[in-house]
Amino acid sequence: MSILLRRWRLPYLALLAVVALLLSASSLEAYRLGGGTRPWEPFLWEFSSVAVIGVLALGLHALVGALRGRPWPRQLAAHALALPAFSLAHIGGMFGLRLLVYGLVGVGYRPDDLPTLLVFEGGKDAVTYISFCLISRGIWMARAAAQGAQELDRARRELAEARLARLADQVQPHFLFNTLNLISSVMYEDVARADRLLCRLADLLRQTLAAQQRVEHTVHEELALVQPFLELMQARFGPERLVVQIDADAAARECRLPALLLLAPVENAVKHDVARHRGRVTVSVRAERVGDRLRLVVSNHGDTAVPEAAPDPDGGLGLRNLRERLQGRYGDAATLAFGPDGGGMTLRVELPCAC
Numbered sequence: 001m002s003i004l005l006r007r008w009r010l011p012y013l014a015l016l017a018v019v020a021l022l023l024s025a026s027s028l029e030a031y032r033l034g035g036g037t038r039p040w041e042p043f044l045w046e047f048s049s050v051a052v053i054g055v056l057a058l059g060l061h062a063l064v065g066a067l068r069g070r071p072w073p074r075q076l077a078a079h080a081l082a083l084p085a086f087s088l089a090h091i092g093g094m095f096g097l098r099l100l101v102y103g104l105v106g107v108g109y110r111p112d113d114l115p116t117l118l119v120f121e122g123g124k125d126a127v128t129y130i131s132f133c134l135i136s137r138g139i140w141m142a143r144a145a146a147q148g149a150q151e152l153d154r155a156r157r158e159l160a161e162a163r164l165a166r167l168a169d170q171v172q173p174h175f176l177f178n179t180l181n182l183i184s185s186v187m188y189e190d191v192a193r194a195d196r197l198l199c200r201l202a203d204l205l206r207q208t209l210a211a212q213q214r215v216e217h218t219v220h221e222e223l224a225l226v227q228p229f230l231e232l233m234q235a236r237f238g239p240e241r242l243v244v245q246i247d248a249d250a251a252a253r254e255c256r257l258p259a260l261l262l263l264a265p266v267e268n269a270v271k272h273d274v275a276r277h278r279g280r281v282t283v284s285v286r287a288e289r290v291g292d293r294l295r296l297v298v299s300n301h302g303d304t305a306v307p308e309a310a311p312d313p314d315g316g317l318g319l320r321n322l323r324e325r326l327q328g329r330y331g332d333a334a335t336l337a338f339g340p341d342g343g344g345m346t347l348r349v350e351l352p353c354a355c
Contacts, residue, residue, distance in 0.1 A: 012054070020050040044101055052093035056086055057132050064136040068144075079133065087125035091117055182236045197235055204228045211259040219287050219294070220253035226262050226285060233270045241281065242274050248287035255287075255294040255353040258329055262298065264322050265347045269300040279303035281344070294353040299346040319347070326351065 020043075027042035036042075063082060067075045095111055102109035111117060183201065187194040207225055211217060223246060230244045266285060274281040281302040288295050319338060326334040326349070334351040 016050050016054040020047045044098060048094045048097040052090050056089055060132050061136040064133055065140050068140055083129050086129050087122045090125050091121050197232060200232055214259055216256050216258050219248060219255050222262050223248060226266050237274060243282040245284035251289035252287040252294060254355050255289060258325055265298040269298055289353055292353055293350050296349040299341060301342055301344040
């Protein structure tokens, strides 16, 4: 309440002043037609009334807020007690201010007798009270709706962040298990080679753990993870079976993207395509900036025209994960296309470039 008062204090005072001036101008015309000789009197009458009501309206607003959610009979009983108190406070405060000003300027003032005042002012106060109650209730409802919208938006953001974190967590185990399977296949053939691969894998896992903690990083940092992974795969299949090409312009390397975004499609290019071709396969990773967009392309092309087995048209678990991550992070601002391209498969991703 105190924060609300500080924020709206000046606009509220300005509104009261405007209302009092408009009422005073209307009363002044009637005052002159009635033969009044002191033009300041209508201003005193209206400003004293508006000033007291302005103070009482704040208390009434607090009362309406305190009664929210209470049973209707209890609310009606509270308002039945508050209305007479509101009217008496208005009458007492208003005429107290008037008598004070009249006394200071040395002018006599005789208000109407109390029964007449109670009937005349009480009727107007009842209308004012009900009007302020309705306005106040509308303000509280609008405030509650705004708070509800903020809570819903915060809940949606937290849910989206948790969902993205879950999807990101799926990347590392998937990559780890497949890499360990690849290493295990050479363990009994060449122990020294398997040892080198395990050491390289340990270094790579340390880097991926650090990347996951940052949620997102630059394309340059992402490629610094992709390249050692492809080196591991080259060690597994041999440079005569797997050719690696990585190309990224300087502008694209500065763009930011979700951490570990490219590992899954690169892994798919190796697991689902290189392992299925009889001959040599070239896996290429390209990144370029086009205006305010980042374009990423992961493709593989084999020397043989047809692989031993048809690749998964959906790209497998890794690319389904990638689609969900892009949708959760960018919505419709990101696009993904995956399909056959000559003798291999190509994945194209476009997303906003944020530096």
